[in-house]
Amino acid sequence: MAEKTTETPLESADAQETPKQPKKPAKKAAKKHDNRSPLSKLRSYTPLLVVLVCAIAFVANVPLGNISSFGWEAISAICPVGSLSVFLASKVFVPRILISLVIAVVLILLFGRAFCSWICTVPLVQKMLNIRSISIEDQRKDAKMRERKSRKKNTNKKASTEVNTVAEDADSAVSVALSQEERAEISQQMAQVANSHACALHSPKKWDSRHVVLGGSLLSAAIFGFPVFCLVCPIGLSFATVYLVLRLFTGQVSWALVVVPVMLLAELLIFRKWCYKICPVSALMSLISFGNKTFVPHINKDKCIETTKGKTCSRCNTVCPEGINLHDYSAGKFGINDCIKCRRCVDACPTKAITMPFLPPKDE
Amino acid sequence: MRQPKDQIMEPVASNNVEESINNTGSASVLQKNGLTRRDLLWCAGGAAVTLGLGAAIKAFGSEDVLRPPGGQNEDRLLALCLRCQKCTEACPRHAIVPLGTESGFITMRTPTMDYHLGDCDYCVEENDGIPLCVAACPTEALHLGEEATRNNTVIGEPLLIKNWCLAYRLTRCRDCYDVCKLDAIRLDSADRPHIEWDKCNGCGECEHVCRSMTAGTPVPGATHRAIIIVPMGQGGEM
CATH class of the missing domain: 3.30.70 (Alpha-Beta Plaits)
Known part of the structure; x- marks a missing residue:
């Protein structure tokens, strides 16, 4: 549904202005540079936009807060980990925390983990630090393991070349500087996986180390009487850095200007898999997201080349930063509750079979 | 590190194949949580660090600092403050600043009063005597009782x-x-x-x-x- 609202008006406007013939090559040329949909392009700017809004609010003395508590006075969306932490730490019932927690839960039920790809500042900092999308590395490792496993089997060459060509024009959003060789290697392994259909190295875990960090933080907050994770949270630290820089203009200098960014950089550089191994915010959201039924990526089986022609593709699986298998949730690295609504699968699908409708279609 | 990981991964993988065959491809709710030894290491590390961090920061302690109106109960403030710095944004006289590392790690980014840029008049001029920082605080870490007034709230x-x-x-x-x-x-x-x-x-x-x-x-x-x-x-x- 979201796709319809954004794409159809654009296309229809184009069609009205220009005849169809000269339009085609122009569109193709544009596609070579960036084949992402407008929504996906927007996604790469939204975290920056959020930082900008918060910075302007800070300068303008408007208590809008930042994403650890965004809103006005009693009505705000507080980070659910923060609100749980302060509740356990203080053991005081505060009505406005409950209101904010309810708001946060409703938003997560509606949008799942969309926060992670649309709003969170950590991927922004990671991009600045040139930290590679870890899922790609993981997938390479997985692929290598699969290779070792099925080395004895002689694989179908036809299938591997097919996926090779698909991988050639890989999605720009995920194509980190992979060499041609590496790329070929991945696609070869992907083909092997696709051949032996049930071969899944990981089953989606119900919980992992993120959930342990979440539990540990909450327990620690309850024991020691302060929100322990909030002090080291990279989201909070990134906003604190912005504020500290802004305060320089009023002549307020402090050692925090060194300590806060150093902490932020150290966390993200030492734990390069922060989002996948540590972040308790994503853990809590993935738990709540078990109840998320809206904006779930959906494969139109009449269009998908795997279901219609029986060919191997798995491109939606390859580009997914969470390693979700849309064809069979149980075969993915993470379950569908960990979907961050980044729309990479929607963009990557060669037959445009994937959509993210507001409600799941009733047929099928 | 890599060799033993492979050895662990093998049986996990074969289990999954069996399971998914048994379940004829549909997602099984009761599927075993396939954590590898490395995953467990991350889990143990995560639990140890979060608890250790809490203990260390608490043990390091903090010095007394000035707090905005409503933040005079230090334990309550430290427990409830999200370090979101909304009070800093809200203060019309720029008298509230976030603390750095000077007075301890636990107080870092919590609000304190800095009267160089302005003073605290309890927002009598700006908001009829209801401090804007207290109104803005999303967790009531800054909280004034009903009988609190400008004269009996001592910063x-x-x-x-x-x-x-x-x-x-x-x-x-x-x-x-x-x-x-x-x-x-x-x-x-x-x-x-x-x-x-x-x-x-x-x-x-x-x-x-x-x-x-x-x-x-x-x-x-x-x-x-x-x-x-x-x-x-x-x-x-x-």
Whole structure:
């Protein structure tokens, strides 16, 4: 549904202005540079936009807060980990925390983990630090393991070349500087996986180390009487850095200007898999997201080349930063509750079979 | 590290194949949580670090600091403060600043009063006496009871260093006396300021206007203004 609202008006406007013939090559040329949909392009700017809004609010003395508590006075969306932490730490019932927690839960039920790809500042900092999308590395490792496993089997060459060509024009959003060789290697392994259909190295875990960090933080907050994770949270630290820089203009200098960014950089550089191994915010959201039924990526089986022609593709699986298998949730690295609504699968699908409708279609 | 991981991964993988065959491809709710040894290491590390961090930060402790109105219960503030810095944004007089590392790690990014840019008048002018920082706080870490007023909410107490004060050089400077709305400063026969201890609420107006250090200091070695607001129990005239 979201796709319809954004794409159809654009296309229809184009069609009205220009005849169809000269339009085609122009569109193709544009596609070579960036084949992402407008929504996906927007996604790469939204975290920056959020930082900008918060910075302007800070300068303008408007208590809008930042994403650890965004809103006005009693009505705000507080980070659910923060609100749980302060509740356990203080053991005081505060009505406005409950209101904010309810708001946060409703938003997560509606949008799942969309926060992670649309709003969170950590991927922004990671991009600045040139930290590679870890899922790609993981997938390479997985692929290598699969290779070792099925080395004895002689694989179908036809299938591997097919996926090779698909991988050639890989999605720009995920194509980190992979060499041609590496790329070929991945696609070869992907083909092997696709051949032996049930071969899944990981089953989606119900919980992992993120959930342990979440539990540990909450327990620690309850024991020691302060929100322990909030002090080291990279989201909070990134906003604190912005504020500290802004305060320089009023002549307020402090050692925090060194300590806060150093902490932020150290966390993200030492734990390069922060989002996948540590972040308790994503853990809590993935738990709540078990109840998320809206904006779930959906494969139109009449269009998908795997279901219609029986060919191997798995491109939606390859580009997914969470390693979700849309064809069979149980075969993915993470379950569908960990979907961050980044729309990479929607963009990557060669037959445009994937959509993210507001409600799941009733047929099928 | 990699060799043993492979050995662990193998049986996990084969289990999954069996399971998915048994379940004829549909997602099984009761599927085993396939954590590898490395995953378990991450889990153990995560639990140890979060608990250790809490203990270490708590053990490191903190110094007393000035808090905005409603934040006088230090334990409550430390427990409820999200470090979101909304109070800093809300303060119309720029008197609230986030703490750095000076007074301990646990207080980092929590609000404190800095009267260099402004004082705290309890938002009498700006918001009819309801402090905007208290209104903005999303977790009520800054919280005022119903009977709380400007006069009975004491942020801190003054420290007057006579040697640094221009008035004690008989310059007849009386800026702090003129500005104090609570009559907490009285002048003696030589126009030198003295503090009326039971009237002061630590609003910081006197510190904000103090000329010492802003218009040159009378004494070499002075490190701050002649009258400043300090946490309770640290004030005095000296």
